[in-house]
Every structure is written in structure tokens, then in C-alpha cells.
Amino acid sequence: MDWVLFLIFLAACGAAATTGAVFPPGDWYKRLDKPSWTPPDWLFPVAWTLLYLSLAYVGARIATQEGAAYALAFWAMQIAFNTLWTPIFFGLRKIGPALIVIAGLWIAVLGLVWSLWPLDTLAFWLTVPYLIWVSYAAALNADIWRRNRGFVPVAR
Amino acid sequence: MDWVLFLIFLAACGAAATTGAVFPPGDWYKRLDKPSWTPPDWLFPVAWTLLYLSLAYVGARIATQEGAAYALAFWAMQIAFNTLWTPIFFGLRKIGPALIVIAGLWIAVLGLVWSLWPLDTLAFWLTVPYLIWVSYAAALNADIWRRNRGFVPVAR
Numbered sequence: 001m002d003w004v005l006f007l008i009f010l011a012a013c014g015a016a017a018t019t020g021a022v023f024p025p026g027d028w029y030k031r032l033d034k035p036s037w038t039p040p041d042w043l044f045p046v047a048w049t050l051l052y053l054s055l056a057y058v059g060a061r062i063a064t065q066e067g068a069a070y071a072l073a074f075w076a077m078q079i080a081f082n083t084l085w086t087p088i089f090f091g092l093r094k095i096g097p098a099l100i101v102i103a104g105l106w107i108a109v110l111g112l113v114w115s116l117w118p119l120d121t122l123a124f125w126l127t128v129p130y131l132i133w134v135s136y137a138a139a140l141n142a143d144i145w146r147r148n149r150g151f152v153p154v155a156r
Numbered sequence: 157m158d159w160v161l162f163l164i165f166l167a168a169c170g171a172a173a174t175t176g177a178v179f180p181p182g183d184w185y186k187r188l189d190k191p192s193w194t195p196p197d198w199l200f201p202v203a204w205t206l207l208y209l210s211l212a213y214v215g216a217r218i219a220t221q222e223g224a225a226y227a228l229a230f231w232a233m234q235i236a237f238n239t240l241w242t243p244i245f246f247g248l249r250k251i252g253p254a255l256i257v258i259a260g261l262w263i264a265v266l267g268l269v270w271s272l273w274p275l276d277t278l279a280f281w282l283t284v285p286y287l288i289w290v291s292y293a294a295a296l297n298a299d300i301w302r303r304n305r306g307f308v309p310v311a312r
Contacts, residue, residue, distance in 0.1 A: 008229035008267070011260065015236035018257075022248060059232065063225035073164035073219055076232040080171035083236050087243035092178060101174075104167065111164070 001060050009059030012079045013052035019086035020048065028093060033147040038140060051130050055079075058123045062116070070115035071123075078108035095145040102138045109134050157216050165215030168235045169208035175242035176204065184249060189303040194296060207286050211235075214279045218272070226271035227279075234264035251301040258294045265290050 025041070039047075059075050062068040081104045089098035109131050116124040181197070195203075215231050218224040237260045245254035265287050272280040 002225070005225055005229050008226070008233050008264075011264070012229075012233040012236040015233075015240045015257070015260070018240060019243070022244060022250075022253070059229060063229055066222065069158070069161055069219035070164070072228045072232070073161050073168075073215060076215065076228070076235055077164050077168040077171075079232055079236045080168040080239050083239040084171040084174060087175065087247055088178060091243055091247050094178075097178070101171070104171070108164075108167070 001057070002064065003060075005063055006056050006060035009063075009075075010052070010056035012059075013056055016079055016082040016086075017048060017052060019083055019090075020045070023086050023090040025090055029090065032144055035140070035143045035147070039136075047133055051133060054126045055130065058116070058126050061123050062120055065119065067119055068115075071112060071119060074108050074111035074115060078105060078112055081105035081108055089141070095141065095148060099138070099141050099145050102134070102141050106131075106134050106138050157213070158220065159216075161219055162212050162216035165219075165231075166208070166212035168215075169212055172235055172238040172242075173204060173208060175239055175246075176201070179242050179246040181246055185246065188300055191296070191299045191303070195292075203289055207289060210282045211286065214272070214282050217279050218276055221275065223275055224271075227268060227275060230264050230267035230271055234261060234268055237261035237264055245297070251297065251304060255294070255297050255301050258290070258297050262287075262290050262294050 055075070055078075059072075062071050062075075081101055085098055085101045085105060088094055088101055109127070113124065113127045113131050116127055211231070211234075215228075218227050218231075237257055241254055241257045241261060244250050244257055265283070269280065269283045269287050272283055
């Protein structure tokens with residue numbers, strides 16, 4: 001693997017990860033009505049760290065392969081939508097619009113997984129957990145939206 | 157050109173463009189002390205629209221080419237840093253941290269332009285305006301930071 005390529009893709013993930021650090025959940029998230037299957041807070045940074053490392057590795061692995069055009073386009077799309085979600089959910093506290101963003105992210109990740117299948121088996125399996133995680137996060141976003149319609153966010 | 161590829165790269169640009177719509181400059185930006193060479197407000201959406209269309213075209217154009225690994229990695233990095241900048245500058249109103257983000261964006265765009273030079277002359281020239289624009293925006297961010305240190309943002 002080309003380590004410089006890995007580091008460039010990891011830097012892209014770093015931009016997405018930064019949103020989690022600068023727009024923390026805080027009291028507002030704590031007070032939202034959430035389903036019983038909401039993951040514990042500590043799981044989010046752990047899961048994202050593993051997913052970002054996998055994603056950077058997959059990016060570096062496929063970038064030099066022929067026929068990876070779609071996979072690389074979806075890779076770029078997913079990191080942009082990923083970076084957008086947190087500022088809208090935790091920054092603006094707009095749960096409905098965040099649901100639209102996570103739907104876009106889900107399409108990008110599905111596209112990534114789908115285009116890796118005929119290309120690279122290891123890369124495919126390394127992105128399947130990301131699709132599962134984003135599906136789960138999208139369901140959580142949708143259920144939080146359903147439960148908290150009319151909830152007036154506290155003054156920021 | 158593969159139009160589906162173009163639309164996937166354009167969707168990635170759409171995520172970055174969305175930050176400009178949901179985190180508008182507003183009164184806070186109007187009241188900041190800005191240099192005389194600040195571009196007029198109307199120029200920003202015009203410039204970004206042209207840059208995003210070019211970027212999506214460049215992405216679709218190079219994704220199917222051999223030897224485009226670095227260019228595509230930098231393409232992904234620039235769109236993530238681009239999406240991160242607006243929520244930090246206009247959302248959190250953190251001018252100093254935004255300067256760090258735009259430095260990262262500048263490195264990604266320089267890397268993109270640099271890796272396109274030996275690969276595709278048209279794609280190279282289509283990204284040069286982006287490098288110039290981001291250099292200008294970084295200088296503006298730096299000068300606004302210098303002029304407004306100690307400026308207390310209004311309550312949000």
C-alpha cells in the first residue's frame with residue numbers, strides 16, 4: 001500500500017472527524033427523547049475511529065486499481081456528506097434536514113459498497129460495517145426526529 | 157464523459173455548497189472588520205457555482221484515467237475540508253480554527269493541481285482558478301482573523 005495515499009484519504013476522514021469534536025452532543029442531545037436501542041455515547045468515537053481507518057485503507061487500496069472510478073467517486077461523496085451531517089444535527093439542531101443528509105450519505109455508502117463488490121473483495125468487506133453503521137445511524141436519526149417533533153431547542 | 161460519474165462528484169460538491177446555504181454570513185460577518193479587497197457578497201455564490209461545476213467535471217474526467225490515484229485522493233480531501241470550513245467560520249464563528257481548516261483545504265487543492273499537471277492538461281487548467289480562489293479566501297480569512305482578534309461574537 002502507498003502510505004502517502006493512505007494519509008491523504010485519512011486527512012479527508014480527519015475533516016469529517018473534526019465535526020464530532022467541534023460540534024459535541026451536549027445537553028440538548030442528552031435531553032432528546034431517544035429510543036432504547038440508542039448506542040451508548042462512548043461507542044460513537046470508537047466506531048468512527050475504526051471506520052475512518054478502514055475507509056482510508058480502502059481508499060488507498062483501490063485508488064491505484066483499474067476500474068475503481070465509481071468506487072472513488074462514491075468515496076468522495078460519502079466523506080462530503082459525512083462532514084455535513086454533524087454541523088446540521090448537532091450544530092444547527094435540525095433533526096429533519098439532518099435526516100435528508102444522512103439519506104444522501106447512505107446512498108453514497110451503498111454506492112461505494114456496491115461498486116467495490118466486483119472490484120476488490122477485501123475492500124468490499126471492510127466497507128460493509130460502514131453501511132451497517134450508517135443504516136443504524138439513519139434509523140436513529142429518523143426515530144429521534146419522530147419522537148421530538150415540536151421539541152424547541154434550548155437557546156444556544 | 158460518464159454523466160453518472162459527473163453527478164456523483166457533483167453530489168459531493170452539493171454537500172459542500174449546502175453549508176453555504178445553511179450557515180449564511182448574516183449580521184456577524186457584516187460587522188466584522190474586513191480589508192478593502194474583500195470580494196462583494198454576490199461574487200461568492202457565483203464563483204463557487206462555477207468552481208463546483210469544474211470540479212465535478214474534472215472528477216468525472218480523471219476517475220477513469222490510469223495514474224489518477226493521487227489526484228482522486230486529493231479530490232476527496234479537498235471536498236471534505238471545503239465542507240468543514242463554513243460550519244466552523246460561519247457556524248461557530250471561530251476565525252482562527254477556520255484558518256487552520258482553510259490551510260488544509262489549500263494543501264489539498266495544491267495537491268490536486270500538482271497531481272493533474274502530468275496527467276491531464278485540461279483538468280489542470282480547470283483547477284487552477286480553484287487554487288487561486290482558495291488562496292485568496294485563505295488570505296481573507298487570515299486578515300479577518302488579524303483584524304478581529306478580541307471581537308466578541310454576538311449572541312446566537
